[in-house]
Amino acid sequence: MSARPSGPADEDIDDGFVPQRGSRASMGRWLTAVVLTAVAVALLSSAVLIETFARAHAERRAVQSLRQVGMDFRDALDRGMAQQFKEVRVLARLDTFRGGNSAEMRRALDQMQIGFDHFAWLGVTDTQGTVLAAAGGLLDGVNVSQRPWFQGAQRQPYVGDVHAAVLLERLLPRQSDPWRFVDFAMPLVDNSGQLRGVFGAHLSWSWARQIKSELIDSTMASHQADALILARDGSVILGPANMEGKKLPVPKDTTAALRHHNFDGVDYFAVTIPTQGYGAYPGLGWTVMVRQPVSVALEDYYRLRRQIFYTALILLALAVPLCWWQARRLARPLNQLSRAIAKRHHLSEDALPQVGGYREAAVLSHALTELARRQAQQDASLAQLNASLEERVRSRTLELEDAMQRQEASERRLRTITDNLPVLISYIDAEQRLRFLNATFRTWLGTEPDAALGRTLVETIGPVLYEQRLPALKGALAGVRQRFETRSESNGVVRDLLTEYVPDLRADGTVAGVYTLSTDVTAFKQVERELDQLSRVDPLTGLPNRRQFDQRLSEALSRARRSGRILALMFMDLDRFKQINDSLGHAAGDVVLQTFAARVRGAVRETDVLCRLAGDEFVLIVENLNEPQEAGNLAQKLLDAVGAPLTVMGAAVRMSTSIGVACTTADAESDVAFLARADDALYAAKAAGRGRWHLAAPPVIASTETPWG
Numbered sequence: 093m094s095a096r097p098s099g100p101a102d103e104d105i106d107d108g109f110v111p112q113r114g115s116r117a118s119m120g121r122w123l124t125a126v127v128l129t130a131v132a133v134a135l136l137s138s139a140v141l142i143e144t145f146a147r148a149h150a151e152r153r154a155v156q157s158l159r160q161v162g163m164d165f166r167d168a169l170d171r172g173m174a175q176q177f178k179e180v181r182v183l184a185r186l187d188t189f190r191g192g193n194s195a196e197m198r199r200a201l202d203q204m205q206i207g208f209d210h211f212a213w214l215g216v217t218d219t220q221g222t223v224l225a226a227a228g229g230l231l232d233g234v235n236v237s238q239r240p241w242f243q244g245a246q247r248q249p250y251v252g253d254v255h256a257a258v259l260l261e262r263l264l265p266r267q268s269d270p271w272r273f274v275d276f277a278m279p280l281v282d283n284s285g286q287l288r289g290v291f292g293a294h295l296s297w298s299w300a301r302q303i304k305s306e307l308i309d310s311t312m313a314s315h316q317a318d319a320l321i322l323a324r325d326g327s328v329i330l331g332p333a334n335m336e337g338k339k340l341p342v343p344k345d346t347t348a349a350l351r352h353h354n355f356d357g358v359d360y361f362a363v364t365i366p367t368q369g370y371g372a373y374p375g376l377g378w379t380v381m382v383r384q385p386v387s388v389a390l391e392d393y394y395r396l397r398r399q400i401f402y403t404a405l406i407l408l409a410l411a412v413p414l415c416w417w418q419a420r421r422l423a424r425p426l427n428q429l430s431r432a433i434a435k436r437h438h439l440s441e442d443a444l445p446q447v448g449g450y451r452e453a454a455v456l457s458h459a460l461t462e463l464a465r466r467q468a469q470q471d472a473s474l475a476q477l478n479a480s481l482e483e484r485v486r487s488r489t490l491e492l493e494d495a496m497q498r499q500e501a502s503e504r505r506l507r508t509i510t511d512n513l514p515v516l517i518s519y520i521d522a523e524q525r526l527r528f529l530n531a532t533f534r535t536w537l538g539t540e541p542d543a544a545l546g547r548t549l550v551e552t553i554g555p556v557l558y559e560q561r562l563p564a565l566k567g568a569l570a571g572v573r574q575r576f577e578t579r580s581e582s583n584g585v586v587r588d589l590l591t592e593y594v595p596d597l598r599a600d601g602t603v604a605g606v607y608t609l610s611t612d613v614t615a616f617k618q619v620e621r622e623l624d625q626l627s628r629v630d631p632l633t634g635l636p637n638r639r640q641f642d643q644r645l646s647e648a649l650s651r652a653r654r655s656g657r658i659l660a661l662m663f664m665d666l667d668r669f670k671q672i673n674d675s676l677g678h679a680a681g682d683v684v685l686q687t688f689a690a691r692v693r694g695a696v697r698e699t700d701v702l703c704r705l706a707g708d709e710f711v712l713i714v715e716n717l718n719e720p721q722e723a724g725n726l727a728q729k730l731l732d733a734v735g736a737p738l739t740v741m742g743a744a745v746r747m748s749t750s751i752g753v754a755c756t757t758a759d760a761e762s763d764v765a766f767l768a769r770a771d772d773a774l775y776a777a778k779a780a781g782r783g784r785w786h787l788a789a790p791p792v793i794a795s796t797e798t799p800w801g
């Protein structure tokens with residue numbers, strides 16, 4: 093029992109490849125339907141073709157037959173009329189009718205009527221239209237001058253169209269049809285060509301009916317064909333009683349084969365043939381119409397059509413089982429295959445049956461078997477691949493989850509570290525927008541870091557602080573690490589900050605942004621300032637030491653150069669201080685030094701600067717003197733102040749000092765030279781016996797300017 097593989101291919105076959113039985117028509121039904129449709133179409137096409145041909149044939153035959161009858165009738169009519177016309181002309185030439193008396197003419201006319209029984213009336217008139225003689229005495233003495241035939245025959249033979257009897261209706265014996273005539277009339281002229289009267293003959297129209305009866309009715313009655321004669325205006329002058337006198341449309345083109353016309357609800361085929369006249373008879377423009385009911389003319393065709401229909405129906409009925417049987421036979425191998433496939437859940441399960449039948453089915457069966465075998469192989473490898481893929485996905489997912497957890501932990505650690513450092517850490521991208529801020533931002537600026545994220549640096553810290561940092565920021569964005577100190581106030585607190593801008597370099601060397609680390613060094617700075625202060629003060633006396641003295645002297649010299657006032661420098665050294673140390677001890681010596689400093693400070697102005705250079709050496713800077721003598725006066729004042737009695741540790745101490753005084757206003761002398769001159773003056777005072785002051789000689793000036801004193 094093989095495990096059923098799963099996967100996309102499986103779904104395709106289960107849900108889409110094999111439809112449920114009955115959801116679609118089988119191939120056998122399709123084949124049956126197609127073949128039956130083809131048979132039906134073929135039968136229908138054949139039937140339509142045969143039917144079309146048969147109808148055309150039937151119509152053609154009807155035309156030929158009707159046309160032949162019509163032409164015969166037309167010829168008989170023309171020739172008959174020509175014969176009557178000729179007879180009247182011959183009769184009119186008899187001498188009896190030219191100058192004979194009425195009785196002779198009457199006799200002749202009576203005999204003629206016996207021989208020419210179609211003529212209902214024969215008569216002769218004088219030139220005024222009065223009937224001189226007539227067969228049977230009809231209309232004798234009656235004036236017919238208004239009759240068309242009399243007027244028409246004044247100069248030439250006359251033939252008048254069919255008309256109803258006018259004068260003779262009451263004189264002639266009654267018959268079933270009303271009397272109608274065709275008038276013939278000939279002028280009677282004597283030898284001199286003078287008109288002597290008119291010979292008239294009224295041909296009974298029953299003559300034409302007789303011709304028709306002989307020619308048409310006998311032969312066409314069985315075909316229900318009928319013949320009509322239409323006058324020039326289309327009125328029926330010969331035809332069925334109910335049609336005579338009525339008008340029918342006369343076609344101009346009378347050669348056209350077949351026409352339809354409907355009369356009293358019956359549809360007719362009709363052929364029209366115009367009369368032509370014959371010999372001397374010119375014709376009266378009649379048209380012969382021969383017609384036959386369509387149902388009669390097409391009777392054979394209708395019979396054939398019924399036969400075709402029933403034959404096609406029988407053939408179709410026979411074709412149904414035949415097609416069904418043949419279609420089933422053709423579809424059987426494919427049905428076997430499809431049933432075998434439909435039973436299976438998967439194409440690759442079980443072997444497919446080898447079906448027989450025709451070659452294509454065998455090929456298909458073989459191909460499907462081969463396909464199933466390959467499908468099984470592919471399914472197996474797919475299942476294997478799927479399993480290994482799932483395993484890889486599972487392990488990869490675990491790795492990713494682990495990596496994400498580690499990443500989150502790392503970020504948490506980093507966030508905890510950065511948030512708890514007394515350092516403001518941020519990340520600024522290349523567009524100078526803040527992308528990271530640690531919690532110090534909240535502490536220092538009183539603003540939540542999240543509120544500042546995405547904003548630009550200038551929006552966050554304001555234009556003043558931004559301008560301070562802009563050069564360094566530009567440098568860092570150019571890829572150079574920056575370090576600078578600033579002193580700024582934020583949130584009401586002034587801080588000294590040591591800031592580092594570290595460029596965030598991409599692999600290609602471009603700068604993605606800048607990491608900033610600002611350390612609060614306010615405390616360090618304070619200590620530094622205090623140390624600096626300490627390094628500049630003498631701890632024993634509290635006076636500025638040598639280091640501060642150098643700066644103060646330099647500043648004083650600068651001021652003296654600007655003001656032009658005299659600057660005095662007094663270099664003091666206690667006299668025989670070593671003896672005090674040696675005799676009273678170093679501590680007593682310290683007290684003496686402190687006392688000296690206090691006495692000097694008490695004797696000079698607040699603005700004068702007293703410094704202790706070293707040991708028992710002190711220097712006093714005195715500014716804004718008007719003349720060097722003032723310096724001498726002050727030196728003397730200092731000697732007096734220092735020399736006051738002093739007791740240290742119970743012992744009376746005699747304290748005195750020597751003072752070297754140097755004055756200067758010139759800008760040519762350096763501070764070192766200035767101090768050296770004072771030192772030289774001190775040496776002179778010491779050499780002169782101590783306890784005195786000595787004014788140093790003026791500096792040697794290279795220029796022509798005259799210094800003081």
Ligand SMILES: Nc1nc2c(ncn2[C@@H]2O[C@H](COP(=O)(O)OP(=O)(O)OP(=O)(O)O)[C@@H](O)[C@H]2O)c(=O)[nH]1
Binds near residue numbers: 665667707708778782
């Ligand atoms: N007590 C005390 N003594 C100091 C201090 N600094 C230097 N001395 C001493 O001061 C003495 C200075 O002596 P000098 O100036 O060379 O000599 P002097 O005895 O004063 O003699 P003259 O200057 O020539 O009058 C030395 O003995 C030093 O040891 C100090 O801070 N305290």
